[in-house]
Amino acid sequence: MERAPGVVEKVAALLRALSTAESGTTTTALAAATGQPRATTHRLLESLAAEGLADRDPSTGRWFLGPETYVLGVAAAARYDLTNEARASVHRLARETGESAFFSVRRGDEVVVLLREDGDFPIRSYVLYESARFPLAVVSGGLAILAHLTERDVDAYFARADLVADWGPAHAEPLVRERLAATRRTGWSLNPGHVVEGSWGMAAAVFDASGRPEWALTLTGVEQRFRPDRQPLLGRLLLEEAHRLSRLA
Known part of the structure; x- marks a missing residue:
């Protein structure tokens, strides 16, 4: 029996999906891309935004990677x-x-x-x-x-x-x-x-x-x-x- 994805797997899937959306994307599209319910997707995105890992354009409602992902990427770059x-x-x-x-x-x-x-x-x-x-x-x-x-x-x-x-x-x-x-x-x-x-x-x-x-x-x-x-x-x-x-x- 396959194990249901945990929170970490769900968050990782969202971040990967966001990384491919250069022009931003919607909550509905992210839910479809990650196979998660829209309500779950919205809740996780709001939590990611609070930590700076996701960012939402107030004029379009589209989601992007947040500024904290850049900071983390720079920190990891020296090794990888x-x-x-x-x-x-x-x-x-x-x-x-x-x-x-x-x-x-x-x-x-x-x-x-x-x-x-x-x-x-x-x-x-x-x-x-x-x-x-x-x-x-x-x-x-x-x-x-x-x-x-x-x-x-x-x-x-x-x-x-x-x-x-x-x-x-x-x-x-x-x-x-x-x-x-x-x-x-x-x-x-x-x-x-x-x-x-x-x-x-x-x-x-x-x-x-x-x-x-x-x-x-x-x-x-x-x-x-x-x-x-x-x-x-x-x-x-x-x-x-x-x-x-x-x-x-």
Whole structure:
């Protein structure tokens, strides 16, 4: 029997939902996004607002992350954040390939985009954007991270995840496991348009000091820019930058 989510889980779900709402969001939308009753959602939001963790625009009634989340983020950055170091890697990848480059971080069973820089190729993919969240097994950055977790962690992830219901048959466990195996062979992951048709992505994992994959560097673009003869070059550039960042972690 599954355990009902406690207050901490409910609050965490609300904060994650707020983090993806750049233009703010409503109580009703947050309730739907987190699977909680509207009355419960409203009560928790009011409590978060009292602590500075959520903020409500008085003119629109829309909710945002509160100022205290910024303070907490700054305090945690010294231990967990490679963002400043990653900016140079993202810039080089965008400049050298012409594609859109990204830096993402693992948060539980999800990957969250922290940085984006577009290259000079005029046609771009907009599947990824700063603050976007995806399950680990869906986008190429998440695949790169998941592929380098322990087998026990991977098995536990699939036991929790219901990817087909939300993302379609291309995300059935046997197919994802094939992509994970390919990632381990090459070192970089490939997403051939499984999120949005024609939008491809490649990524490489970045490891912390203990050897855990906690971040990823990603390149995305249109299908013709990721043809098989170009993939080794893109993969090499991703791995070079990923290794550089891993040494700094």
